Amino acid sequence: MMAAGARETVISLSGVTKAFEGNAGHLVALKDIGLDLYAGEVLALVGPSGCGKSTLLNIVAGIQSADHGTVTVFGKTPGKDGSTALGYVFQEDRLLPWRTALRNVTFSLEAGSVLRSERDRRAREALALVGLAGFEASYPHQLSGGMRSRVALARSLVLDPPVLLMDEPFGRLDAMTRSQMHGELLRLKGLFGMSILFVTHDVDEAVALADRVIVLQPRPGRISTVLDVDLPRPRDTAGPEGAAVVSRLKSLIGS
């Protein structure tokens, strides 16, 4: 039983190390990573290109395995029996071009035993939640970048995952649409209450969204700093308090 006031740990990593053998030889992508994601928390992973952010997310998702260390999601090993707890939103939206928005979202439910009528109902509901009611029959090429991003989000949310992993999900959007999606994501988090672990290059995005920011340094990828972002929401990263955190974070990353 948890002590009063203790936060439930959703994801836990301890001593995670991962190396690759590439053309450039032996490369330690991650070294001795330890971190916890708590229930309801938004945690950002930032750091220069190649510091192991995507590798870390893939290890949490069970897509890749660590060479050493332990990873648990709700106490289970990801990829074996813990993966159903995770939604994964990739950098590129990975929508199927031959499927409508509705069928892209129902796709997430097709592997399970959910009846088709129920799949359709849940997918319509998820699309409405991300502001795409009326676009169910549209194909990806008929949608803007922001709308495609919303479909990708709906495709994860339809599974009602307690944890969302996001790898630079808004990286390809223009600044205004990205900022809209930040508001949207926080609104959806308010509704679903999921915990979020996301990767970003964008320091403003990390400060706008995260409760804590983990700064990684490259070669070997390791945690250099953990920064609490204790600002009220909605956050204005251009205002004096927000800008101060952004500039502190930039100096920690060395950018």
Ligand SMILES: Nc1ncnc2c1ncn2[C@@H]1O[C@H](COP(=O)(O)OP(=O)(O)OP(=O)(O)O)[C@@H](O)[C@H]1O
């Ligand atoms: N399958 C692989 N084989 C060999 N090397 C790899 C492989 N995957 C990743 N790496 C290397 O591991 C390091 C970390 O890669 P990773 O993609 O996790 O970094 P990242 O921080 O997400 O980078 P970016 O911000 O550019 O997306 C990089 O040096 C990369 O070249």
